[in-house]
Amino acid sequence: MNLFFKQNTKLIKGCKANERQAQEGLYKLYYADMLRICLRYLKSDDLAQDALNVGFLKVFQNIQTFDANKGAFGAWIRTVMVRSCIDISRREAKFNETINQDEIEEIFIQPSVLDQLFVEDLLKLIRQLPTATQLVFNLSVIDGYSHKEIGEHLNITESTSRWHLTEAKKQLRKMLVSPAIDKPTENTKTK
Known part of the structure:
Protein backbone atom coordinates (compact mmCIF):
# COMPACT_ATOMS: atom_id res chain seq x y z
CA MET A 1 0.00 0.00 0.00
CA ASN A 2 1.56 3.32 -1.03
CA LEU A 3 2.07 6.30 1.25
CA PHE A 4 -0.42 8.56 -0.59
CA PHE A 5 -3.19 5.97 -0.26
CA LYS A 6 -2.47 5.54 3.47
CA GLN A 7 -2.48 9.31 4.01
CA ASN A 8 -5.67 9.71 1.98
CA THR A 9 -7.43 6.93 3.88
CA LYS A 10 -6.41 8.42 7.24
CA LEU A 11 -7.63 11.89 6.22
CA ILE A 12 -10.96 10.54 4.95
CA LYS A 13 -11.48 8.60 8.16
CA GLY A 14 -10.68 11.74 10.17
CA CYS A 15 -13.07 13.83 8.07
CA LYS A 16 -15.83 11.29 8.61
CA ALA A 17 -15.20 11.75 12.35
CA ASN A 18 -15.49 15.54 11.77
CA GLU A 19 -11.87 16.18 12.87
CA ARG A 20 -10.75 19.71 11.95
CA GLN A 21 -7.12 18.71 11.44
CA ALA A 22 -8.10 15.99 8.97
CA GLN A 23 -10.36 18.42 7.09
CA GLU A 24 -7.51 20.91 6.84
CA GLY A 25 -5.15 18.19 5.63
CA LEU A 26 -7.59 17.01 2.99
CA TYR A 27 -8.20 20.59 1.86
CA LYS A 28 -4.45 21.22 1.48
CA LEU A 29 -3.90 17.91 -0.29
CA TYR A 30 -6.56 18.50 -2.96
CA TYR A 31 -6.61 22.31 -3.10
CA ALA A 32 -4.38 22.86 -6.17
CA ASP A 33 -5.96 20.15 -8.33
CA MET A 34 -9.51 21.19 -7.49
CA LEU A 35 -8.74 24.87 -8.03
CA ARG A 36 -7.45 24.06 -11.54
CA ILE A 37 -10.74 22.34 -12.30
CA CYS A 38 -12.74 25.31 -11.03
CA LEU A 39 -10.60 27.79 -12.99
CA ARG A 40 -11.21 25.80 -16.15
CA TYR A 41 -14.98 25.93 -15.71
CA LEU A 42 -15.53 29.46 -14.49
CA LYS A 43 -14.86 32.88 -15.99
CA SER A 44 -13.23 34.61 -13.07
CA ASP A 45 -10.87 33.67 -10.29
CA ASP A 46 -13.47 34.85 -7.76
CA LEU A 47 -16.14 32.50 -9.15
CA ALA A 48 -13.61 29.66 -9.21
CA GLN A 49 -12.71 30.31 -5.58
CA ASP A 50 -16.41 30.38 -4.68
CA ALA A 51 -16.95 27.04 -6.42
CA LEU A 52 -13.91 25.59 -4.69
CA ASN A 53 -15.14 26.65 -1.25
CA VAL A 54 -18.70 25.45 -1.93
CA GLY A 55 -17.28 22.20 -3.28
CA PHE A 56 -15.15 21.54 -0.22
CA LEU A 57 -18.08 22.39 2.03
CA LYS A 58 -20.16 19.78 0.16
CA VAL A 59 -17.28 17.29 0.44
CA PHE A 60 -17.11 17.71 4.21
CA GLN A 61 -20.90 17.65 4.62
CA ASN A 62 -21.30 14.53 2.47
CA ILE A 63 -18.09 12.60 3.10
CA GLN A 64 -20.12 9.97 4.96
CA THR A 65 -21.60 8.97 1.59
CA PHE A 66 -18.19 8.26 0.04
CA ASP A 67 -17.65 4.53 -0.44
CA ALA A 68 -14.12 3.45 -1.35
CA ASN A 69 -15.52 0.21 -2.81
CA LYS A 70 -17.38 2.19 -5.48
CA GLY A 71 -14.47 4.28 -6.70
CA ALA A 72 -11.45 6.43 -5.94
CA PHE A 73 -11.76 9.40 -3.63
CA GLY A 74 -10.04 11.65 -6.19
CA ALA A 75 -12.77 10.92 -8.71
CA TRP A 76 -15.48 11.49 -6.12
CA ILE A 77 -14.14 14.86 -4.99
CA ARG A 78 -13.60 15.90 -8.63
CA THR A 79 -17.25 15.14 -9.38
CA VAL A 80 -18.34 17.25 -6.41
CA MET A 81 -16.20 20.16 -7.67
CA VAL A 82 -17.48 19.91 -11.25
CA ARG A 83 -21.06 19.92 -9.98
CA SER A 84 -20.31 22.97 -7.82
CA CYS A 85 -18.92 24.71 -10.91
CA ILE A 86 -22.02 23.74 -12.87
CA ASP A 87 -24.26 25.17 -10.13
CA ILE A 88 -22.39 28.48 -10.13
CA SER A 89 -22.22 28.57 -13.95
CA ARG A 90 -25.93 27.88 -14.18
CA ARG A 91 -26.53 30.83 -11.90
CA GLU A 92 -24.32 33.02 -14.14
CA ALA A 93 -25.37 31.65 -17.53
CA LYS A 94 -28.32 32.26 -19.73
CA PHE A 95 -29.00 29.36 -22.05
CA ASN A 96 -30.74 30.05 -25.31
CA GLU A 97 -33.31 27.31 -25.92
CA THR A 98 -34.34 28.48 -29.40
CA ILE A 99 -31.60 26.86 -31.44
CA ASN A 100 -31.90 26.23 -35.14
Missing part, protein backbone atom coordinates in the same frame (compact mmCIF):
# COMPACT_ATOMS: atom_id res chain seq x y z
CA GLN A 101 -30.29 22.91 -36.10
CA ASP A 102 -29.09 24.48 -39.36
CA GLU A 103 -26.84 26.80 -37.32
CA ILE A 104 -24.87 23.85 -35.98
CA GLU A 105 -21.80 23.10 -38.05
CA GLU A 106 -18.51 21.38 -37.42
CA ILE A 107 -15.58 23.77 -37.07
CA PHE A 108 -12.07 22.76 -38.08
CA ILE A 109 -9.01 24.40 -36.53
CA GLN A 110 -5.68 23.95 -38.25
CA PRO A 111 -3.29 21.86 -36.10
CA SER A 112 -0.46 24.29 -36.92
CA VAL A 113 -2.35 27.04 -35.07
CA LEU A 114 -2.76 24.86 -31.99
CA ASP A 115 0.95 23.96 -31.97
CA GLN A 116 1.78 27.64 -31.38
CA LEU A 117 -0.26 27.90 -28.19
CA PHE A 118 0.46 26.99 -24.63
CA VAL A 119 -2.10 25.58 -22.22
CA GLU A 120 -2.35 28.93 -20.42
CA ASP A 121 -3.15 30.66 -23.71
CA LEU A 122 -5.93 28.18 -24.45
CA LEU A 123 -7.35 28.57 -20.95
CA LYS A 124 -7.43 32.35 -21.37
CA LEU A 125 -9.27 31.98 -24.68
CA ILE A 126 -11.77 29.48 -23.26
CA ARG A 127 -12.47 31.82 -20.35
CA GLN A 128 -13.40 34.55 -22.85
CA LEU A 129 -16.33 32.49 -24.14
CA PRO A 130 -19.84 33.30 -22.92
CA THR A 131 -20.50 31.47 -19.65
CA ALA A 132 -22.97 28.92 -20.99
CA THR A 133 -20.84 28.20 -24.05
CA GLN A 134 -17.71 27.83 -21.93
CA LEU A 135 -19.46 25.42 -19.58
CA VAL A 136 -20.72 23.18 -22.39
CA PHE A 137 -17.28 23.26 -24.07
CA ASN A 138 -15.54 22.16 -20.87
CA LEU A 139 -18.05 19.40 -20.13
CA SER A 140 -17.91 18.06 -23.68
CA VAL A 141 -14.33 18.52 -24.85
CA ILE A 142 -12.36 18.44 -21.61
CA ASP A 143 -14.41 16.02 -19.51
CA GLY A 144 -15.99 13.93 -22.27
CA TYR A 145 -19.63 14.22 -21.28
CA SER A 146 -22.17 13.41 -24.00
CA HIS A 147 -24.70 16.01 -25.10
CA LYS A 148 -27.39 13.97 -23.38
CA GLU A 149 -25.45 14.04 -20.07
CA ILE A 150 -24.73 17.75 -20.45
CA GLY A 151 -28.41 18.40 -21.09
CA GLU A 152 -29.36 16.49 -17.95
CA HIS A 153 -26.79 18.33 -15.79
CA LEU A 154 -27.68 21.78 -17.10
CA ASN A 155 -31.41 21.30 -17.74
CA ILE A 156 -31.07 22.09 -21.45
CA THR A 157 -31.84 20.14 -24.59
CA GLU A 158 -29.23 18.10 -26.44
CA SER A 159 -29.55 20.44 -29.42
CA THR A 160 -28.82 23.43 -27.19
CA SER A 161 -25.74 21.65 -25.91
CA ARG A 162 -24.63 20.92 -29.49
CA TRP A 163 -25.20 24.54 -30.45
CA HIS A 164 -23.10 25.83 -27.55
CA LEU A 165 -20.28 23.42 -28.43
CA THR A 166 -20.37 24.52 -32.06
CA GLU A 167 -20.48 28.15 -31.00
CA ALA A 168 -17.50 27.62 -28.69
CA LYS A 169 -15.48 26.06 -31.50
CA LYS A 170 -16.47 28.83 -33.87
CA GLN A 171 -15.51 31.58 -31.42
CA LEU A 172 -12.27 29.86 -30.45
CA ARG A 173 -11.38 29.46 -34.10
CA LYS A 174 -11.87 33.20 -34.64
CA MET A 175 -9.75 33.98 -31.59
CA LEU A 176 -7.02 31.56 -32.67
CA VAL A 177 -6.61 33.00 -36.15
CA SER A 178 -6.93 36.63 -35.06
CA PRO A 179 -3.82 38.67 -34.32
CA ALA A 180 -5.03 39.20 -30.73
CA ILE A 181 -2.83 36.34 -29.50
CA ASP A 182 0.58 37.61 -28.50
CA LYS A 183 3.06 36.20 -30.94
CA PRO A 184 6.80 36.67 -30.47
CA THR A 185 8.19 39.55 -32.44
CA GLU A 186 11.73 39.95 -33.66
CA ASN A 187 12.49 42.18 -30.65
CA THR A 188 11.27 39.64 -28.09
CA LYS A 189 13.10 36.74 -29.75
CA THR A 190 16.49 38.35 -29.25
CA LYS A 191 16.01 39.28 -25.60
Whole structure:
Protein backbone atom coordinates (compact mmCIF):
# COMPACT_ATOMS: atom_id res chain seq x y z
CA MET A 1 0.00 0.00 0.00
CA ASN A 2 1.56 3.32 -1.03
CA LEU A 3 2.07 6.30 1.25
CA PHE A 4 -0.42 8.56 -0.59
CA PHE A 5 -3.19 5.97 -0.26
CA LYS A 6 -2.47 5.54 3.47
CA GLN A 7 -2.48 9.31 4.01
CA ASN A 8 -5.67 9.71 1.98
CA THR A 9 -7.43 6.93 3.88
CA LYS A 10 -6.41 8.42 7.24
CA LEU A 11 -7.63 11.89 6.22
CA ILE A 12 -10.96 10.54 4.95
CA LYS A 13 -11.48 8.60 8.16
CA GLY A 14 -10.68 11.74 10.17
CA CYS A 15 -13.07 13.83 8.07
CA LYS A 16 -15.83 11.29 8.61
CA ALA A 17 -15.20 11.75 12.35
CA ASN A 18 -15.49 15.54 11.77
CA GLU A 19 -11.87 16.18 12.87
CA ARG A 20 -10.75 19.71 11.95
CA GLN A 21 -7.12 18.71 11.44
CA ALA A 22 -8.10 15.99 8.97
CA GLN A 23 -10.36 18.42 7.09
CA GLU A 24 -7.51 20.91 6.84
CA GLY A 25 -5.15 18.19 5.63
CA LEU A 26 -7.59 17.01 2.99
CA TYR A 27 -8.20 20.59 1.86
CA LYS A 28 -4.45 21.22 1.48
CA LEU A 29 -3.90 17.91 -0.29
CA TYR A 30 -6.56 18.50 -2.96
CA TYR A 31 -6.61 22.31 -3.10
CA ALA A 32 -4.38 22.86 -6.17
CA ASP A 33 -5.96 20.15 -8.33
CA MET A 34 -9.51 21.19 -7.49
CA LEU A 35 -8.74 24.87 -8.03
CA ARG A 36 -7.45 24.06 -11.54
CA ILE A 37 -10.74 22.34 -12.30
CA CYS A 38 -12.74 25.31 -11.03
CA LEU A 39 -10.60 27.79 -12.99
CA ARG A 40 -11.21 25.80 -16.15
CA TYR A 41 -14.98 25.93 -15.71
CA LEU A 42 -15.53 29.46 -14.49
CA LYS A 43 -14.86 32.88 -15.99
CA SER A 44 -13.23 34.61 -13.07
CA ASP A 45 -10.87 33.67 -10.29
CA ASP A 46 -13.47 34.85 -7.76
CA LEU A 47 -16.14 32.50 -9.15
CA ALA A 48 -13.61 29.66 -9.21
CA GLN A 49 -12.71 30.31 -5.58
CA ASP A 50 -16.41 30.38 -4.68
CA ALA A 51 -16.95 27.04 -6.42
CA LEU A 52 -13.91 25.59 -4.69
CA ASN A 53 -15.14 26.65 -1.25
CA VAL A 54 -18.70 25.45 -1.93
CA GLY A 55 -17.28 22.20 -3.28
CA PHE A 56 -15.15 21.54 -0.22
CA LEU A 57 -18.08 22.39 2.03
CA LYS A 58 -20.16 19.78 0.16
CA VAL A 59 -17.28 17.29 0.44
CA PHE A 60 -17.11 17.71 4.21
CA GLN A 61 -20.90 17.65 4.62
CA ASN A 62 -21.30 14.53 2.47
CA ILE A 63 -18.09 12.60 3.10
CA GLN A 64 -20.12 9.97 4.96
CA THR A 65 -21.60 8.97 1.59
CA PHE A 66 -18.19 8.26 0.04
CA ASP A 67 -17.65 4.53 -0.44
CA ALA A 68 -14.12 3.45 -1.35
CA ASN A 69 -15.52 0.21 -2.81
CA LYS A 70 -17.38 2.19 -5.48
CA GLY A 71 -14.47 4.28 -6.70
CA ALA A 72 -11.45 6.43 -5.94
CA PHE A 73 -11.76 9.40 -3.63
CA GLY A 74 -10.04 11.65 -6.19
CA ALA A 75 -12.77 10.92 -8.71
CA TRP A 76 -15.48 11.49 -6.12
CA ILE A 77 -14.14 14.86 -4.99
CA ARG A 78 -13.60 15.90 -8.63
CA THR A 79 -17.25 15.14 -9.38
CA VAL A 80 -18.34 17.25 -6.41
CA MET A 81 -16.20 20.16 -7.67
CA VAL A 82 -17.48 19.91 -11.25
CA ARG A 83 -21.06 19.92 -9.98
CA SER A 84 -20.31 22.97 -7.82
CA CYS A 85 -18.92 24.71 -10.91
CA ILE A 86 -22.02 23.74 -12.87
CA ASP A 87 -24.26 25.17 -10.13
CA ILE A 88 -22.39 28.48 -10.13
CA SER A 89 -22.22 28.57 -13.95
CA ARG A 90 -25.93 27.88 -14.18
CA ARG A 91 -26.53 30.83 -11.90
CA GLU A 92 -24.32 33.02 -14.14
CA ALA A 93 -25.37 31.65 -17.53
CA LYS A 94 -28.32 32.26 -19.73
CA PHE A 95 -29.00 29.36 -22.05
CA ASN A 96 -30.74 30.05 -25.31
CA GLU A 97 -33.31 27.31 -25.92
CA THR A 98 -34.34 28.48 -29.40
CA ILE A 99 -31.60 26.86 -31.44
CA ASN A 100 -31.90 26.23 -35.14
CA GLN A 101 -30.29 22.91 -36.10
CA ASP A 102 -29.09 24.48 -39.36
CA GLU A 103 -26.84 26.80 -37.32
CA ILE A 104 -24.87 23.85 -35.98
CA GLU A 105 -21.80 23.10 -38.05
CA GLU A 106 -18.51 21.38 -37.42
CA ILE A 107 -15.58 23.77 -37.07
CA PHE A 108 -12.07 22.76 -38.08
CA ILE A 109 -9.01 24.40 -36.53
CA GLN A 110 -5.68 23.95 -38.25
CA PRO A 111 -3.29 21.86 -36.10
CA SER A 112 -0.46 24.29 -36.92
CA VAL A 113 -2.35 27.04 -35.07
CA LEU A 114 -2.76 24.86 -31.99
CA ASP A 115 0.95 23.96 -31.97
CA GLN A 116 1.78 27.64 -31.38
CA LEU A 117 -0.26 27.90 -28.19
CA PHE A 118 0.46 26.99 -24.63
CA VAL A 119 -2.10 25.58 -22.22
CA GLU A 120 -2.35 28.93 -20.42
CA ASP A 121 -3.15 30.66 -23.71
CA LEU A 122 -5.93 28.18 -24.45
CA LEU A 123 -7.35 28.57 -20.95
CA LYS A 124 -7.43 32.35 -21.37
CA LEU A 125 -9.27 31.98 -24.68
CA ILE A 126 -11.77 29.48 -23.26
CA ARG A 127 -12.47 31.82 -20.35
CA GLN A 128 -13.40 34.55 -22.85
CA LEU A 129 -16.33 32.49 -24.14
CA PRO A 130 -19.84 33.30 -22.92
CA THR A 131 -20.50 31.47 -19.65
CA ALA A 132 -22.97 28.92 -20.99
CA THR A 133 -20.84 28.20 -24.05
CA GLN A 134 -17.71 27.83 -21.93
CA LEU A 135 -19.46 25.42 -19.58
CA VAL A 136 -20.72 23.18 -22.39
CA PHE A 137 -17.28 23.26 -24.07
CA ASN A 138 -15.54 22.16 -20.87
CA LEU A 139 -18.05 19.40 -20.13
CA SER A 140 -17.91 18.06 -23.68
CA VAL A 141 -14.33 18.52 -24.85
CA ILE A 142 -12.36 18.44 -21.61
CA ASP A 143 -14.41 16.02 -19.51
CA GLY A 144 -15.99 13.93 -22.27
CA TYR A 145 -19.63 14.22 -21.28
CA SER A 146 -22.17 13.41 -24.00
CA HIS A 147 -24.70 16.01 -25.10
CA LYS A 148 -27.39 13.97 -23.38
CA GLU A 149 -25.45 14.04 -20.07
CA ILE A 150 -24.73 17.75 -20.45
CA GLY A 151 -28.41 18.40 -21.09
CA GLU A 152 -29.36 16.49 -17.95
CA HIS A 153 -26.79 18.33 -15.79
CA LEU A 154 -27.68 21.78 -17.10
CA ASN A 155 -31.41 21.30 -17.74
CA ILE A 156 -31.07 22.09 -21.45
CA THR A 157 -31.84 20.14 -24.59
CA GLU A 158 -29.23 18.10 -26.44
CA SER A 159 -29.55 20.44 -29.42
CA THR A 160 -28.82 23.43 -27.19
CA SER A 161 -25.74 21.65 -25.91
CA ARG A 162 -24.63 20.92 -29.49
CA TRP A 163 -25.20 24.54 -30.45
CA HIS A 164 -23.10 25.83 -27.55
CA LEU A 165 -20.28 23.42 -28.43
CA THR A 166 -20.37 24.52 -32.06
CA GLU A 167 -20.48 28.15 -31.00
CA ALA A 168 -17.50 27.62 -28.69
CA LYS A 169 -15.48 26.06 -31.50
CA LYS A 170 -16.47 28.83 -33.87
CA GLN A 171 -15.51 31.58 -31.42
CA LEU A 172 -12.27 29.86 -30.45
CA ARG A 173 -11.38 29.46 -34.10
CA LYS A 174 -11.87 33.20 -34.64
CA MET A 175 -9.75 33.98 -31.59
CA LEU A 176 -7.02 31.56 -32.67
CA VAL A 177 -6.61 33.00 -36.15
CA SER A 178 -6.93 36.63 -35.06
CA PRO A 179 -3.82 38.67 -34.32
CA ALA A 180 -5.03 39.20 -30.73
CA ILE A 181 -2.83 36.34 -29.50
CA ASP A 182 0.58 37.61 -28.50
CA LYS A 183 3.06 36.20 -30.94
CA PRO A 184 6.80 36.67 -30.47
CA THR A 185 8.19 39.55 -32.44
CA GLU A 186 11.73 39.95 -33.66
CA ASN A 187 12.49 42.18 -30.65
CA THR A 188 11.27 39.64 -28.09
CA LYS A 189 13.10 36.74 -29.75
CA THR A 190 16.49 38.35 -29.25
CA LYS A 191 16.01 39.28 -25.60
